[in-house]
Amino acid sequence: MIFPPSARKLILTLHVVTTVGWLGAVIVFVALAGIGLTASDPATVRGAYLAMEPAAQLVLVPLALLSLLTGIVQSLGTHWGLFRHYWVIFKLLITLVATGILLVYMKTFGRMARVAADAGAEIGVVRNASPALHATLALVALLLATVLAIYKPRGMTRYGWRKRHDEDVPGGGQD
Amino acid sequence: MADRPEYPGAPRWVKVAAAIAMVLILILLLLLLLRDPDGHGPGRHLSLEPGVEVGAALRTG
Numbered sequence: 449m450i451f452p453p454s455a456r457k458l459i460l461t462l463h464v465v466t467t468v469g470w471l472g473a474v475i476v477f478v479a480l481a482g483i484g485l486t487a488s489d490p491a492t493v494r495g496a497y498l499a500m501e502p503a504a505q506l507v508l509v510p511l512a513l514l515s516l517l518t519g520i521v522q523s524l525g526t527h528w529g530l531f532r533h534y535w536v537i538f539k540l541l542i543t544l545v546a547t548g549i550l551l552v553y554m555k556t557f558g559r560m561a562r563v564a565a566d567a568g569a570e571i572g573v574v575r576n577a578s579p580a581l582h583a584t585l586a587l588v589a590l591l592l593a594t595v596l597a598i599y600k601p602r603g604m605t606r607y608g609w610r611k612r613h614d615e616d617v618p619g620g621g622q623d
Numbered sequence: 624m625a626d627r628p629e630y631p632g633a634p635r636w637v638k639v640a641a642a643i644a645m646v647l648i649l650i651l652l653l654l655l656l657l658r659d660p661d662g663h664g665p666g667r668h669l670s671l672e673p674g675v676e677v678g679a680a681l682r683t684g
Contacts (some may be wrong), residue, residue, distance in 0.1 A: 534637045603634040613627040 451525035459525060463518035467597075470511035471590045474583055479507070481580035490571045497564035498573060501557040509554070512547040519543060532608025533595045544594045548588055553582060 477500065484496035519540065523530045530571065531537060555579060564574050604612065 483638050534633065538637075538640060587670045601634070601636055603637050605633075610627065 449525065450527065455531060456522075456526060459518055459522045463515065463522050465517055466511050466514040467590075467594070471517050471587070471594065473503075473507045473511060474586045477503075477579065478587055481583050485575055485577060485580055490574075493571055493574055494564040497560045497579075499552075499580060503560040504550070504554060504557050508550055509513070512543075512550055516543050516547050529608060530546070531605055533600075534603040534605060534613060535599075535601050539593045539596045542589050542596075546589050549582070550586070558614065572618040585596065 464465065472589050480496045480500060480503075484493055520530060521541075522528075523536055528536055530540065560576050560579070563569050563576075569572075
């Protein structure tokens with residue numbers, strides 16, 4: 449089903465806002481992770497790891513899920529489809545994998561926050577390189593998805609090819 | 624009714640990207656197998672356990 453132009457613009461706006469918001473939030477996490485690893489003030493180090501869990505719950509997870517949802521709705525409501533073009537499939541896979549890893553990683557955020565909240569834990573124990581690695585990889589993945597969305601490299605799947613030519617036939621290829 | 628033209632196949636960028644993705648997945652799986660002899664999940668070594676100092680973890684690998 450192809451959405452009318454007003455609905456397409458609304459969904460596209462929501463998708464761009466949530467996806468770019470997610471990208472921006474990941475950049476903030478790269479900064480937080482860097483602060484946690486390099487700051488000399490123990491309170492700042494603990495604060496960085498304490499802030500990650502609620503920030504991820506309140507910002508990263510909702511934006512990731514909304515980006516995924518609006519992306520799927522957007523593709524199904526336009527001629528691009530979800531499985532017709534390779535760039536859409538790649539972008540979907542990147543978003544699915546990044547969201548899945550984020551959801552699994554929430555436990556690690558919780559563990560790091562508990563260690564940071566423990567006043568008896570030494571600062572060397574509080575510091576953790578894992579968020580820097582994960583946030584950097586997430587940033588690369590989301591930048592790649594953004595490039596795909598903007599450049600839309602050519603290439604139809606076999607399914608997309610068949611649907612397009614069936615739709616050229618009068619009465620054929622109803623989704 | 625006109626015949627459907629033959630499918631031209633996936634473009635080169637798709638094949639290259641798929642190959643890179645496969646290599647990355649393979650490397651990740653190898654890392655998981657090599658670093659995880661006890662059969663724990665990826666969270667065990669992709670994140671440090673509480674009480675493991677960063678420097679100590681890097682030294683011991």
